[in-house]
Amino acid sequence: MEPSKKREDKCDQEIDLYTVIHRVIVMILYPDPGSGASSTSLLQRIKIVLSENLPLLGEGSRNSGKKLLQWTQRGSPLRALLVISVSVWFHLFFLFALIGCTLCTLCFDLLVRY
Numbered sequence: 001m002e003p004s005k006k007r008e009d010k011c012d013q014e015i016d017l018y019t020v021i022h023r024v025i026v027m028i029l030y031p032d033p034g035s036g037a038s039s040t041s042l043l044q045r046i047k048i049v050l051s052e053n054l055p056l057l058g059e060g061s062r063n064s065g066k067k068l069l070q071w072t073q074r075g076s077p078l079r080a081l082l083v084i085s086v087s088v089w090f091h092l093f094f095l096f097a098l099i100g101c102t103l104c105t106l107c108f109d110l111l112v113r114y
Contacts, residue, residue: 016067020060024053 027049028042040048072083 015060017060017064020056
């Protein structure tokens with residue numbers, strides 16, 4: 001099967017972030033025994049799977065964002081507040097994680113230098 005036909009088959013269905021991530025994990029950990037991927041090394045399987053599925057990541061992200069926006073608009077104002085507050089907490093978590101990693105890196109750098 002040609003790669004363009006594979007991509008058309010994947011684009012026919014609605015692809016969201018969960019589908020792309022699930023497909024990547026399943027194809028890496030549990031390769032199809034009928035395909036040649038089961039006999040390849042883990043590193044080679046990861047390369048093949050990522051080359052096939054990374055282009056779908058942008059579309060999956062957009063579709064998941066659209067679904068979240070539609071779900072938010074269908075609900076009450078409390079649902080919108082829930083989405084905003086979870087988003088803020090999520091961003092704060094990553095901000096503090098980034099600050100913590102930066103401080104650890106600086107401390108290790110000072111430790112190694114002196």
